[in-house]
Amino acid sequence: MLHHPAKPPQPRRPTMVDVARHAGVSLKTVSRVVNNEPAVGPELAGRVMTAISELGFRRNGIARNLRSQQVSSTIGLLIEEIANPFYAEIAGVAAEIAAAHQTLLITASSEEDPERERTLLLEMAQRRVDGLLVVPAGVDHSFLRREVEMGLPAVFLDRPPGQLLADVVLLDNQGGSRAGIRSLLDTGHRRIGILLGSLSVYTMRERLAGVQAELSGAGIPYDEALVRSGIEGPEQASQAVADMFDLADQPTAFFCANNRLTLGALQELHGRGNNAALVGFDDFELSHLMPRPFTVIAYDQRELARVATEQLFGRIGGNRSWPSTTVLPTHLVQRGLD
Numbered sequence: 001m002l003h004h005p006a007k008p009p010q011p012r013r014p015t016m017v018d019v020a021r022h023a024g025v026s027l028k029t030v031s032r033v034v035n036n037e038p039a040v041g042p043e044l045a046g047r048v049m050t051a052i053s054e055l056g057f058r059r060n061g062i063a064r065n066l067r068s069q070q071v072s073s074t075i076g077l078l079i080e081e082i083a084n085p086f087y088a089e090i091a092g093v094a095a096e097i098a099a100a101h102q103t104l105l106i107t108a109s110s111e112e113d114p115e116r117e118r119t120l121l122l123e124m125a126q127r128r129v130d131g132l133l134v135v136p137a138g139v140d141h142s143f144l145r146r147e148v149e150m151g152l153p154a155v156f157l158d159r160p161p162g163q164l165l166a167d168v169v170l171l172d173n174q175g176g177s178r179a180g181i182r183s184l185l186d187t188g189h190r191r192i193g194i195l196l197g198s199l200s201v202y203t204m205r206e207r208l209a210g211v212q213a214e215l216s217g218a219g220i221p222y223d224e225a226l227v228r229s230g231i232e233g234p235e236q237a238s239q240a241v242a243d244m245f246d247l248a249d250q251p252t253a254f255f256c257a258n259n260r261l262t263l264g265a266l267q268e269l270h271g272r273g274n275n276a277a278l279v280g281f282d283d284f285e286l287s288h289l290m291p292r293p294f295t296v297i298a299y300d301q302r303e304l305a306r307v308a309t310e311q312l313f314g315r316i317g318g319n320r321s322w323p324s325t326t327v328l329p330t331h332l333v334q335r336g337l338d
Contacts, residue, residue, distance in 0.1 A: 013150045014055040023051035056146040058126045074104045075312065076124035077133040078117060082109045085285060086301060087135065090157070093305035094133055101313055103130065114138030125152055131312045136161055136202075153315030157308040159202040160325070167315070168325045169308040173203050173281075176297040176330030177210025177255070180279040183295060183332060184253045185218050189277055193244045193251035195237050195261045196229040204229075207257045207281055226251055237264025245272070253277035259284040259296075266290055283333065290336040299330045 016034065020027045025044055032040045033048040040048075051057075077094050079087040091107050098105040106124065110117035117137045121144060124132060131153040132144075142163035148154055155167040184192055194211055197204045208229075215222055225247060228240040237256065241264070244251050253276055254269075256262040262280030269276055270291055278294040287296060307326055 014057045016057070018055055019048065019051045019057050022055055023047040056150070058147075073102060074106060074127070074129045075131045075133065075316075076121075076127075076129040077105055077107045078110055078120055078124075079107065079135045080110055080112050080137055082107070086282070089301050090135070090305040093302050094309045097306065097309040097313070103313075110135075110137040112137045114140075118143055122147075131155070131316050133157065133308055133312055134161070135159065138162065141166075153312055155308045155312040155315070157304060165323050167308075167311050167323045169304060169311065170325065170327050171203070171299050171304065172327050172330050173206035174210035174213065176281060176299070177207045177257075178214040179330070179332055180255060180281070180295065180297050181211050181214040182218075184255070184277055184279060185214070185220070187277065189253040190220060191223075191249060191251045191253070192226065193241065193254040194227045195231055195240055195254065195256045195265060196227070197231055197258055197261065199229050204257055211255060231261055231264075233260050234264030234267060237261040238268040239264075241265050241268040245274075251276065254279070256280040258282050262294070262296070266292070266294065279332075283335070287335040288337075293334065293336040293338055296333050296335050297330050298333045299328060304328055 016027060016030045020030045023030070025048060029040060029044055030048055031037075033045050034052075075094075075098055077091060079090060081087055082091070087109075091105070095105045095107075106127075106129065108120045108124070110120060114137050121132065121134065125144070125147045129152075132155070134141075134154060134156045135158045136156055139162040141161040144152075144154060144161075144164055148164065148166060154161075154164075155169065157169045158171065160168045160170065181192065192215075194208075196208055199205055199208065212222055226244065228243070231237050231240055237260070241254060254265050256265050256278070259280060259282035262278070262282070263284070265278055265280070269278065275292070279297065280294065281297045283296045283298040307328070311324075311326075
């Protein structure tokens, strides 16, 4: 049986006393610097700021008068876009579970900006949230390492963190894409148009990998002429489908890597009266009322949020087991009006 190495003792979060000792100054001097009070010379202030940086000290922005180890009965959720129904559902589930734990949920949006993500997560840490739920935008989360090492639990969902060991809850993106492509191959399609978002996003790369693996396994060449990436929304997706119909050897089916691309493809196909088969990743509201049949790769997004949030509260409650990765299944669902 394999055993993980014993985890070292959890570091203690540094206090102003530690900063004073490290800088060789009085506690009162540290307090004045931290609170931006006057009457501290530049040499002493510089020593204090250096000590703060080296120790990773963070002032409690919620309750400065509380002891440094006291928690706040608050968790933070960082998502990409509050207006997106997918993230709204995640926030709703997280809020329900937090309320059941008598905990307040703070929600913020990174707007897919890694620098904004970094600023917001460190701000939440400074406010001494009890834990973090993160749908990551960036690829390097090493800036959170010291916070995690000092006991701040963090659970990442939908995408894994970069340069940081933490709990992760993911979807089976590759498996879902493979099942979607397989359903098209099984019905005789060999020319399949592929619509993708930004390949800088983990989920998009995983979904593309699933497409490539299934095509390869079936002996179908991966034709770059049938692939469009970096598509940002329905309008561009509609245009991509139109462009592929200009090819001498047109596609007979389409695979869309997210629901916004699916909507654009549906619009173009319906406008043309074209009956090309369509498979799209992610279900969406009112998909069953679309004017033509198509297939979605669906999953339980409430379960994604539930598993991640319960895992976070387990960590807050004292679970010190090795960080884990949980992968949730997907399944094919027929949508649209026949």
